[in-house]
Amino acid sequence: MLRSTITRRLYGTSQNVLKKTPLYEAHVELGGKMVPYAGFEMPVLYNSQSHIDSHNWVRSKVGLFDVSHMLQHKFSGKDSIALLQKITPIDLSLLPINSSSLSVLLNDQGGVIDDCIITKHGDNDFYMVTNAGCREKDVNFIKSEAENFNDLKHNTFESALLAIQGPKSQQVLQNFTNEDLSKIYFGQTKFLTLSPLGGAQIHLARSGYTGEDGFELSIPSSSAEETKNSLSFFNTLIHEYPDLVKPIGLAARDSLRLEAGMCLYGHELAEDITPIEASLAWLIPKTRRSEDSKFNGSSIILDQIKNKSTTRRRIGVSSKGPSPREGNKIFNETGSEEIGYITSGSPSPTLGGNVAQAYIDKKHKIGSNIKIEIRGKKRDGIIQKLPFVPSKLYKP
Structure with missing residues (x-):
């Protein structure tokens, strides 16, 4: 009963043509129950595991989550800071290079268009990940806002995006790199190479959405060879460390983030909900709480903070x-x-x-x-x- 209830609750039954992630073949071979999710075929569970087994495995060992359906963005140019600080309440001057922060895309009423992770790679070089279900809406919103800026380049790209989550994540991943992962803390990022991936530059972020320690890897998958390498790496993690690593589907991802008190767009977040109502006031740093702040919906949001008007x-x-x-x-x-x-x-x-x-x-x-x-x-x-x-x- 639990399995069917979760499937119905989280995932639609659209008959439209669905996209496949670079790791799709591995999910099928591993017995993944594939369901429609945000326009993609995604594994909700695997035949060898119940939802509870999957959830508890991540809490105690290592779970692999395919999150390649998320949309990845790059921003560059001198106006990239101005754009990002208009459409989100972040203060990029407080964000060290090679570190990231949760934020939210805001409409003019202070409502949340989407939540996102913003990473600073240079003074005018930023990487952002947004939700799969908001792809078209987010791109149109950013494109519209960017029309008011000149020195700005924004593009989106696809790759294998793999979340490695659980208390043994560093132990397992350390076997594939000479980088000392113990020196990379939550919220920090690094470009590095992993031994099974043919020397490709991987973007590693110490982050995740389970409440456990872990990493998210953006692995180039634009060519057949790169896709083959990303599949091989995914399978290697599972087959070389069967007592530690299992693939985990969307059902456990939802229950893990729910226990961790994390928001899911379309449920806890929406365009008629402000960050203050969503108990996310910490996303607006003190440096952006003055009357001079001009991010979208700032007057409404700052009034809610000052006057506790929610x-x-x-x-x-x-x-x-x-x-x-x-x-x-x-x-x-x-x-x-x-x-x-x-x-x-x-x-x-x-x-x-x-x-x-x-x-x-x-x-x-x-x-x-x-x-x-x-x-x-x-x-x-x-x-x-x-x-x-x-x-x-x-x-x-």
Whole structure:
């Protein structure tokens, strides 16, 4: 039941022609259950693993996630900083070269068009990754905003994008490079070579979206030979370290990020939700909170920070019994007043019971009892602090 529920909840059944990532052949050979996701055929589970097995494997060992469906961008030119600091609230002067930060693309009302990771490779050289499901929207938005800047070059590109996640990630990956990975901390990046990839320059970032330590590798795959090498590397990791490494599908990726309190665009984030409502005020540094800041929606967002004018916030919810799902209504303890709604929820393999993220009226505090309407019945729940499972990011 869990498997079919997750599949229906996360993934559509569109019959349109779907794209394949450079690692598609490996998923099929490994028994991946392929489903439509953001225009791609992606593995949700593998035949040899249950969802719970996959989730727990990442928490204890190493999971490989194909995230090649994400869209990768490059920005260069003297106006690249001005553009990025208009469409996001980031302060690029605070970001050291070869480091990255989470941010959000903003519309004029301060709503979130998409979340993104921005990496600084040089004073006027930036790399960004955005969500697969927002590809066309993001490109059109950036193109429209870029019309007001002259010294700017923006392009997108495809490659194998591989997330290696779990507490043994460094131990495994270190076998393929002479670089000392222990000196690369969370949020830092580096170009390096990996022994099975024919000398190709790989972009390595110590990051991920599971709450565990790990890396994301952008591996060139524009030619048949490069694609063959990326497939070979993926398979080598699995077959040479079978006691440590397994491929992991989208189902566990969702439950891991949910336990870690991380947002999923289209669920916790949307164009009518500001970063402040989404409990992401930390994305707006103090240097960008003055009246002179002119990023999109700045007047609305800065007013929300200064005057605490938002009425709802993203928060955690725990419960027993049937799991809350997106759209379930939330009521106060007596069930007499509707106070919010679930954005995503799942049974928690790590903690037991259910965990969910929700938007709830700010008047209701952490620890408060609530009712969640599931299948026509109001069931008990509790407002919880996020994250449910503390992150284990590798920091100095």
